[in-house]
Amino acid sequence: xxxxxxxxxxxxxxxxxxxxxxxxxxxxxxxxxxxxxxxxxxxxxxxxxxxxxxxxxxxxxxxxxxxxxxxxxxxxxxxxxxxxxxxxxxxxxxxxxxxxxxxxxxxxxxxxxxxxxxxxxxxxxxxxxxxxxxxxxxxxxxxxxxxxxxxxxxxxxxxxxxxxxxxxxxxxxxxxxxxxxxxxxxxxxxxxxxxxxxxxxxxxxxxxxxxxxxxxxxxxxxxxxxxxxx
Ligand code: UDP
Numbered sequence: 034x035x036x037x038x039x040x041x042x043x044x045x046x047x048x049x050x051x052x053x054x055x056x057x058x059x060x061x062x063x064x065x066x067x068x069x070x071x072x073x074x075x076x077x078x079x080x081x082x083x084x085x086x087x088x089x090x091x092x093x094x095x096x097x098x099x100x101x102x103x104x105x106x107x108x109x110x111x112x113x114x115x116x117x118x119x120x121x122x123x124x125x126x127x128x129x130x131x132x133x134x135x136x137x138x139x140x141x142x143x144x145x146x147x148x149x150x151x152x153x154x155x156x157x158x159x160x161x162x163x164x165x166x167x168x169x170x171x172x173x174x175x176x177x178x179x180x181x182x183x184x185x186x187x188x189x190x191x192x193x194x195x196x197x198x199x200x201x202x203x204x205x206x207x208x209x210x211x212x213x214x215x216x217x218x219x220x221x222x223x224x225x226x227x228x229x230x231x232x233x234x235x236x237x238x239x240x241x242x243x244x245x246x247x248x249x250x251x252x253x254x255x256x257x258x259x260x261x262x263x
Pocket of ligand 1: 186190210
């Protein structure tokens, strides 16, 4: 798969359609991983070499944030489009696969599962994201044998959890999906389509949840570092 190297993080050069089609090849031979870096994640990887390696070991790294696409244009190696992690998960949910939901608060993951089951998605198991003991969680996942494990523990915890436990998991695909369960449960409302289309979903999320405002600081730092890298 062709890659675009942004500050040492090798993003897959794929459209949403190509991402979904590539993921279709991840079933039936070992555990595969898909992560969805945004500028904040790429900045975290600048200070944490182990995390950068975990990201680059993924089978597919999707450009979750518009900032990543802008970064690729700055280095004159443009990515075709933003491939939002949430939208990618939604496409996989339509694919007839079985899912295990791991992450978020207990009521949130329960609500997300109920909503998905009502829509006909095959949810075979779930666990909230505030656990201490990996062993019990992994045992439950392996007993349920899902095709896809959604790991929604926030970055970098989710990617590190997958990397640490990948060899023990009996699943075909792990997707690190951040706040996806919050949105699927209805507890968090996504930005309206026109805001997503003009590339301002990050601003909408921060304004609707002020606890996220500090996280916006990563974006100018990211763009500055990308410009300096040219
Ligand atoms: N979370 C979790 N366990 C933790 C920390 C966080 O399950 O120890 C969940 C949290 O409840 C939320 C998600 O991880 O559902 C993180 O969402 P966030 O919006 O930060 O992720 P993003 O989409 O920005 O990566």
